[in-house]
Amino acid sequence: MNQWKNFSKGFFKENAVFTLLLGMCPTLGVTSSAINGLGMGLATTFVLVMANLVISLIKDFIPEKVRIPAFIVVIATFVTIVEMLMQAYTPALYESLGLFIPLIVVNCIVLGRAEAFASKNSVGASIVDGLGMGLGFAMALTMLGSVRELLGSGKLFNVSIYPEDYGMLVFVLAPGAFIALGYMIAIIDKMKKA
């Protein structure tokens, strides 16, 4: 039961994007379509889970003073692995996410979970926490990507819902990212209070 709570908090109560407002750059930058959002979310989830796993294993050996640089090295290692894997197996996604893949290193969620959770908890709990937080992030990105893709180009996961001519192009472009996220946060805030 406790583990379930640990896992599920990332989706709603402590959702990284909608509640904590962490990881805003990839959230806004890659969500021009649902599939990009999902890809970015899953890549971040992988880095989160692996970084949490390794950091919770080595936490007793890291001197207190150099823990942040040590965490960054661990995180950067897994980001490099993800980058190489995506380049090899999903070249199209790799192209469209571009600069934001190496930038997973500076995603505050990853370092935040390492510092706030993995450096204090057991291996099992850290993996569950990373998985919950990462999938919650992926869910938020997919939702935002779906809204923007649907409003902007009339498609959802590349399946046409209504003719593209009626789409509002601005939602696929930069301003639409800010506006769509602003309204989504307002709606989710309202749901949380209800």
Place this chain on the structure above:
Amino acid sequence: MEYVIIIVSAIFVNNVVLSQFLGICPFLGVSKKLSTGIGMTGAVTFVMIVATLVTWLVQKLILEPFNVTFLQTISFILIIAALVQLVEIVLKKVSPPLYQALGVFLPLITTNCAILGVAILTIQKDFNLIESVVFAAATAVGFGLALVLFAGIREQLDLADVPKGMKGTPIALVVAGLLALAFMGFANLV
């Protein structure tokens, strides 16, 4: 002429915050007041120029000759983290007033994705050393411009009658969206 194109493109056309989505966290975080916005801009400008200079040299003199470019992400982020610490120590010693002004913002800069983003972008765009520094400086000016404009609007927003559900972050994001819309007017300028 080449430099003019780089500068105009980095400040207006491809504004780092409003069209590239880099450095959103400080953009939303420290934009509640104009004065903190200006302080943050100063710190970012300083670190961005130095970081781009150092990472460019490391890429060309170490990573490429030894054929280990896959270490780019790891080495760049470590350089930036170390550099921020160094800048903090040096500033404290050399110029206490400047440290007073920028000090609180420096630790936040390590996780500012604009710094790492610009360092990687200069390599991707294949700039030479001078172009890289010009690009970094212009990007920092673009960041400052967006941040100062946004902070100015947010100060006025406190007095406006905002619907209850939209107060705080949501309305700030919508305002940022409108600002991005305005910056789209610069598209095709260069």
